[in-house]
Amino acid sequence: MGLFGGSKSLVGVDIGSSAIKAVEMKPIGKGGFELVSIGHVPLLSDTIVDGHIIDLNHVSDVISRIFTEQGIKTREVGTSVSGHSVIIKKIDVPYMSDEELQERINWEAEQHIPFDIQDVNLDYSVLGRDPASGSMQVLLIACKRDKIAQYTTVISQAGRIPVFMDVDAFAMQNAYNLNYQPMPTTTVALLDVGASVTSVNIVRGDTSLFTRDISAGGNQYTDLLQKELNLTFEQAEALKRGVPTENGLQPDDAQPLIDSVTDILAMEVQKTLDFWRATSQMGDSAQIDRVLVAGGSSKVRSLTSSFSERFGIPVEKFDAFRNIRFNSKKFDEEYIRELSPNMAVAVGLASRTM
Numbered sequence: 001m002g003l004f005g006g007s008k009s010l011v012g013v014d015i016g017s018s019a020i021k022a023v024e025m026k027p028i029g030k031g032g033f034e035l036v037s038i039g040h041v042p043l044l045s046d047t048i049v050d051g052h053i054i055d056l057n058h059v060s061d062v063i064s065r066i067f068t069e070q071g072i073k074t075r076e077v078g079t080s081v082s083g084h085s086v087i088i089k090k091i092d093v094p095y096m097s098d099e100e101l102q103e104r105i106n107w108e109a110e111q112h113i114p115f116d117i118q119d120v121n122l123d124y125s126v127l128g129r130d131p132a133s134g135s136m137q138v139l140l141i142a143c144k145r146d147k148i149a150q151y152t153t154v155i156s157q158a159g160r161i162p163v164f165m166d167v168d169a170f171a172m173q174n175a176y177n178l179n180y181q182p183m184p185t186t187t188v189a190l191l192d193v194g195a196s197v198t199s200v201n202i203v204r205g206d207t208s209l210f211t212r213d214i215s216a217g218g219n220q221y222t223d224l225l226q227k228e229l230n231l232t233f234e235q236a237e238a239l240k241r242g243v244p245t246e247n248g249l250q251p252d253d254a255q256p257l258i259d260s261v262t263d264i265l266a267m268e269v270q271k272t273l274d275f276w277r278a279t280s281q282m283g284d285s286a287q288i289d290r291v292l293v294a295g296g297s298s299k300v301r302s303l304t305s306s307f308s309e310r311f312g313i314p315v316e317k318f319d320a321f322r323n324i325r326f327n328s329k330k331f332d333e334e335y336i337r338e339l340s341p342n343m344a345v346a347v348g349l350a351s352r353t354m
């Protein structure tokens with residue numbers, strides 16, 4: 001899927017609200033990949049607010065900086081979007097040919113998308129046709145044009161060429177397919193707990209069954225620590241990551257506050273999983289075998305164990321480099337391991353180098 005573009009050798013650039021991540025890989029036969037370059041640079045706070053890039057120049061500067069620092073020569077970039085400007089829906093339409101669908105897709109989309117169809121880029125794919133019932137199921141993806149324009153502008157301003165645009169949740173799913181090679185019957189909930197958005201993608205085998213973005217993430221922890229413990233943003237961020245503050249606050253002092261945010265987040269995710277179970281037509285087989293958590297906030301202390309306790313299923317941190325080769329002379333293994341959950345989307349984008 002892609003909101004535009006084809007496929008070529010490229011660099012996956014994940015423009016997150018807290019940091020820009022870039023990954024370049026090269027195919028090494030049999031669907032395998034080797035890491036070529038990796039970059040992770042934090043953004044100043046309030047650069048991206050509510051999914052909108054407020055400071056385009058800062059974002060494009062950071063992108064150029066990553067390319068320069070990592071010596072990345074490839075100019076083609078694949079990126080992705082998430083949040084409220086993106087709508088992903090499965091819709092039922094009358095049975096028709098591909099040509100008819102192409103002609104009618106705007107009209108069909110209009111019935112399901114809360115935005116003016118003129119204001120969005122549309123992409124769709126046919127999930128299944130059922131001539132007997134006279135209907136077919138179509139996956140519809142729409143993203144506000146102004147959002148796409150912002151994301152392509154920062155890449156162009158950085159002197160690179162935006163060649164395709166995906167959705168965060170599907171990029172992570174690519175990384176999942178590549179790294180976990182799921183059995184067709186395995187059902188997994190993929191979570192990406194970032195700074196401002198938590199995306200949920202329930203997949204069976206390599207097929208997405210349900211997606212939803214929840215507007216909450218790591219920022220909720222930082223906000224609460226800031227307020228309750230009277231800290232600056234930077235102090236609260238550091239404490240959340242387990243670094244004691246200069247005035248003697250220990251990570252343990254923050255743990256009850258951290259746990260309270262984890263509880264709320266777990267509840268939100270649980271609601272989403274319950275909603276899927278209740279509305280899916282799979283009946284008793286609407287079961288999730290395990291949960292894989294990507295995103296920087298997967299590293300919040302006790303998050304995976306709390307989630308597991310609440311959901312009653314195994315929850316693990318996502319390893320974006322589980323199946324990707326890298327030269328340990330060129331890359332520090334510790335660094336790659338530490339950054340691995342944060343890089344899920346970028347790895348998924350970079351794996352489209354075929």
Ligand SMILES: Nc1ncnc2c1ncn2[C@@H]1O[C@H](COP(=O)(O)OP(=O)(O)OP(=O)(O)O)[C@@H](O)[C@H]1O
Nearest residue numbers: 016017018019194195196197218295296297299300
């Ligand atoms: N070791 C850690 N412990 C706890 N939280 C962490 C740790 N490392 C990073 N984070 C948090 O993870 C978040 C950043 O993760 P990530 O890079 O996945 O988000 P993003 O892609 O920038 O955000 P979004 O996708 O929501 O726009 C921040 O809230 C950061 O504080």
Ligand SMILES: [Mg+2]
Nearest residue numbers: 016017194195
């Ligand atoms: Mg993200």
